[in-house]
Amino acid sequence: MIEVVKHIDDSIHLISMKNEQLEIVVSNYGCTIVKVFMADRHGHVDDVVLGYDDFNQYQTLDAYLGALVGRVANRIKKGEFTLNGQTYHLAVNNGPNHLHGGIKGFSYQVFDYEIKDEKTVQFHYLSKDGEEGYPGNLDLTVTYTLDGDCLKVHYHATTSADTLINITNHSYFNLSGHKENINHHTLQIHASKHACVDADGLTTGEFRDVTGTPFDFRQPALIGERVDQDDDQLKIGKGFDHPFVFDTQENQVILTHQDSGRQLIVSTTLPQAQIYTANYLDGRVGKYGEHYYARDAICIETQNMPDAIHLEEHPSTILKKGETYDEITSYQFKVIKS
Numbered sequence: 001m002i003e004v005v006k007h008i009d010d011s012i013h014l015i016s017m018k019n020e021q022l023e024i025v026v027s028n029y030g031c032t033i034v035k036v037f038m039a040d041r042h043g044h045v046d047d048v049v050l051g052y053d054d055f056n057q058y059q060t061l062d063a064y065l066g067a068l069v070g071r072v073a074n075r076i077k078k079g080e081f082t083l084n085g086q087t088y089h090l091a092v093n094n095g096p097n098h099l100h101g102g103i104k105g106f107s108y109q110v111f112d113y114e115i116k117d118e119k120t121v122q123f124h125y126l127s128k129d130g131e132e133g134y135p136g137n138l139d140l141t142v143t144y145t146l147d148g149d150c151l152k153v154h155y156h157a158t159t160s161a162d163t164l165i166n167i168t169n170h171s172y173f174n175l176s177g178h179k180e181n182i183n184h185h186t187l188q189i190h191a192s193k194h195a196c197v198d199a200d201g202l203t204t205g206e207f208r209d210v211t212g213t214p215f216d217f218r219q220p221a222l223i224g225e226r227v228d229q230d231d232d233q234l235k236i237g238k239g240f241d242h243p244f245v246f247d248t249q250e251n252q253v254i255l256t257h258q259d260s261g262r263q264l265i266v267s268t269t270l271p272q273a274q275i276y277t278a279n280y281l282d283g284r285v286g287k288y289g290e291h292y293y294a295r296d297a298i299c300i301e302t303q304n305m306p307d308a309i310h311l312e313e314h315p316s317t318i319l320k321k322g323e324t325y326d327e328i329t330s331y332q333f334k335v336i337k338s
């Protein structure tokens with residue numbers, strides 16, 4: 001069942017998507033995933049994503065809790081790129097670089113929406129030519145479908161002129177229901193290489209084989225046993241804040257919290273995910289009056305290569321006029337009974 005449960009104001013609403021397994025509360029503000037209620041193996045229900053009680057915090061703070069991020073997720077070097085011979089200037093809003101679509105990226109925009117049926121809500125946003133410095137009118141439709149224990153997110157976009165696009169969702173997952181941090185969560189990522197970043201979090205173009213490093217999650221490993229290891233890339237990122245390049249086409253990331261029996265399986269058509277262990281959360285107050293610190297959650301930001309426009313020969317983030325951006329990421333929230 002899908003119903004509007006709250007009007008934050010005239011244009012911003014909270015929408016509940018509910019079935020026997022899950023209740024997911026989303027907003028048309030930034031397509032934000034506000035709450036995900038799921039049972040543990042004993043039937044006890046908790047909210048497994050971070051967020052805010054006061055909606056104003058989504059509009060004013062910078063951690064992108066639960067938000068859709070775009071037009072281009074992650075960093076663009078020096079907030080500048082050249083496309084078809086023309087140079088575009090973007091906001092420099094993260095050290096020397098552009099981050100997450102700029103000052104007022106998609107995370108901070110109000111989407112139109114329509115409840116399509118009892119499982120599906122569809123959001124729509126037209127990003128105008130020149131918005132945040134990007135060329136082309138970008139017409140974006142995002143469809144959230146709740147089916148059993150799975151939330152499917154479908155992104156579809158076209159543009160009136162060649163542009164860049166790299167959309168992700170920035171949910172902060174904590175399967176304990178934020179009873180503890182994520183150190184006792186087990187992570188599995190089907191990725192045999194990761195991208196390196198510099199001190200500003202910008203991808204450098206270097207990739208490393210994960211073999212023999214704390215980045216090797218091909219077999220499940222506890223996050224807490226890895227995240228503070230002596231590794232130059234972990235030090236530079238203050239934890240994991242790196243793109244992992246997938247080896248498989250589905251079920252690429254599996255996050256498990258043994259004590260509760262809760263498991264999240266992320267499956268995507270995209271080639272990578274930025275894995276971010278909430279390194280910059282600094283004690284801000286979130287939902288239920290709880291304070292959020294580094295390692296309190298993990299973001300699994302499925303996307304194309306950050307800064308692809310500068311690093312790839314044929315940048316995966318270019319969307320040409322006449323082409324379609326069409327990607328799906330699904331989040332399966334499973335309960336392991338034994």
Ligand code: BGC
Pocket residue numbers: 062063064074100201241274276280301
């Ligand atoms: C980035 C982090 C950043 C966080 C919140 C992540 O996607 O990689 O470096 O701090 O988003 O903005």
